Amino acid sequence: xxxxxxxxxxxxxxxxxxxxxxxxxxxxxxxxxxxxxxxxxxxxxxxxxxxxxxxxxxxxxxxxxxxxxxxxxxxxxxxxxxxxxxxxxxxxxxxxxxxxxxxxxxxxxxxxxxxxxxxxxxxxxxxxxxxxxxxxxxxxxxxxxxxxxxxxxxxxxxxxxxxxxxxxxxxxxxxxxxxxxxxxxxxxxxxxxxxxxxxxxxxxxxxxxxxxxxxxxxxxxxxxxxxxxxxxxxxxxxxxxxxxxxxxxxxxxxxxxxxxxxxxxxxxxxxxxxxxxxxxxxxxxxxxxxxxxxxxxxxxxxxxxxxxxxxxxxxxxxxxxxxxxxxxxxxxxxxxxxxxxxxxxxxxxxxxxxxxxxxxxxxxxxxxxxxxxxxxxxxxxxxxxxxxxxxxxxxxxxxx
Numbered sequence: 001x002x003x004x005x006x007x008x009x010x011x012x013x014x015x016x017x018x019x020x021x022x023x024x025x026x027x028x029x030x031x032x033x034x035x036x037x038x039x040x041x042x043x044x045x046x047x048x049x050x051x052x053x054x055x056x057x058x059x060x061x062x063x064x065x066x067x068x069x070x071x072x073x074x075x076x077x078x079x080x081x082x083x084x085x086x087x088x089x090x091x092x093x094x095x096x097x098x099x100x101x102x103x104x105x106x107x108x109x110x111x112x113x114x115x116x117x118x119x120x121x122x123x124x125x126x127x128x129x130x131x132x133x134x135x136x137x138x139x140x141x142x143x144x145x146x147x148x149x150x151x152x153x154x155x156x157x158x159x160x161x162x163x164x165x166x167x168x169x170x171x172x173x174x175x176x177x178x179x180x181x182x183x184x185x186x187x188x189x190x191x192x193x194x195x196x197x198x199x200x201x202x203x204x205x206x207x208x209x210x211x212x213x214x215x216x217x218x219x220x221x222x223x224x225x226x227x228x229x230x231x232x233x234x235x236x237x238x239x240x241x242x243x244x245x246x247x248x249x250x251x252x253x254x255x256x257x258x259x260x261x262x263x264x265x266x267x268x269x270x271x272x273x274x275x276x277x278x279x280x281x282x283x284x285x286x287x288x289x290x291x292x293x294x295x296x297x298x299x300x301x302x303x304x305x306x307x308x309x310x311x312x313x314x315x316x317x318x319x320x321x322x323x324x325x326x327x328x329x330x331x332x333x334x335x336x337x338x339x340x341x342x343x344x345x346x347x348x349x350x351x352x353x354x355x356x357x358x359x360x361x362x363x364x365x366x367x368x369x370x371x372x373x374x375x376x377x378x379x380x381x382x383x384x385x386x387x388x389x390x391x392x393x394x395x396x397x398x399x400x
Contacts, residue, residue, distance in 0.1 A: 152186065159295040161302075187201075191249075192304075201257040206230075208223065208263055208267075210223045211266070227270070228267040229271075238254055256286065258287050260287065
């Protein structure tokens with residue numbers, strides 16, 4: 001029963017008690033009003049007390065039953081909830097452990113990243129300092145020329161042209177015309193046919209470096225224009241040296257080595273006619289790739305020249321070998337003839353030995369002349385072999 005049922009029962013008991021009270025009050029008119037009022041109050045109080053006690057006992061019993069039922073139901077639901085929540089709890093525990101491990105790894109990786117970034121910053125700072133020192137060093141004409149000479153030497157070694165190159169880097173000078181000044185080319189590369197080509201590696205780069213180090217577009221543009229003018233002036237000065245008139249066998253142009261394509265590109269952007277101007281002044285502008293192609297072509301010409309010279313040497317050696325073989329063949333034929341005559345003389349000597357000497361010697365043995373029991377050999381047969389004349393190939397005229 002629900003709690004509302006208990007209240008309904010209590011209400012009915014109150015109604016019954018009230019009815020009884022009304023009945024008793026009606027009957028109380030027979031006696032005195034005071035006596036019946038006291039009885040009525042006592043009876044009503046007793047009835048109310050008993051009703052309340054019954055109601056409280058019944059309510060207490062029902063509440064205990066409901067409490068027990070609710071506790072059992074709660075235990076069942078709690079067990080079911082625990083069964084449902086347990087996998088979730090285990091999963092959350094594993095996830096928490098995994099997150100903690102990932103956090104530990106992340107912290108280690110973060111420290112490694114910070115260390116790598118720190119090392120990268122240090123390396124970048126060192127590279128910036130060394131780059132500044134290199135740029136400062138390249139501003140000196142001697143250092144810049146030495147850098148170009150080293151690059152040219154490496155290209156010569158790479159293309160196999162070192163053995164065909166004269167290096168004038170050791171301050172070897174060529175006297176100028178009428179003793180006026182002297183010339184010092186960096187390299188002179190020999191060509192087939194007793195010719196050669198001059199390579200100069202001194203290029204003005206100060207203006208280009210000024211432009212490369214500036215962040216102002218106007219300053220950079222002005223520096224590049226100055227770089228183009230410096231390149232044109234250097235081409236004019238190099239053409240005026242006229243190496244082809246001072247070096248015997250030199251071709252009528254000189255190769256100006258530019259140590260980087262960007263140096264030449266920067267000059268051509270501001271002076272598109274620089275290549276044509278250089279060609280008209282007998283100067284060939286060559287970057288590392290262009291110089292490699294040029295020297296490989298020269299190297300191939302030398303290989304062809306060496307093959308031609310080897311072919312000539314082989315022809316001469318073949319003629320000498322043929323003469324030697326012919327002479328040796330004559331000696332072999334002469335030796336064969338002499339061996340044939342020797343064998344005929346040997347056979348005649350053997351015949352004479354058998355007919356005239358051995359017959360008489362054997363008779364001496366029969367007469368007891370052989371004191372030491374030594375027998376005369378019977379192997380005195382003549383030689384029937386004949387010498388073989390070498391079979392020489394027929395000459396072309398005879399074959400025809």
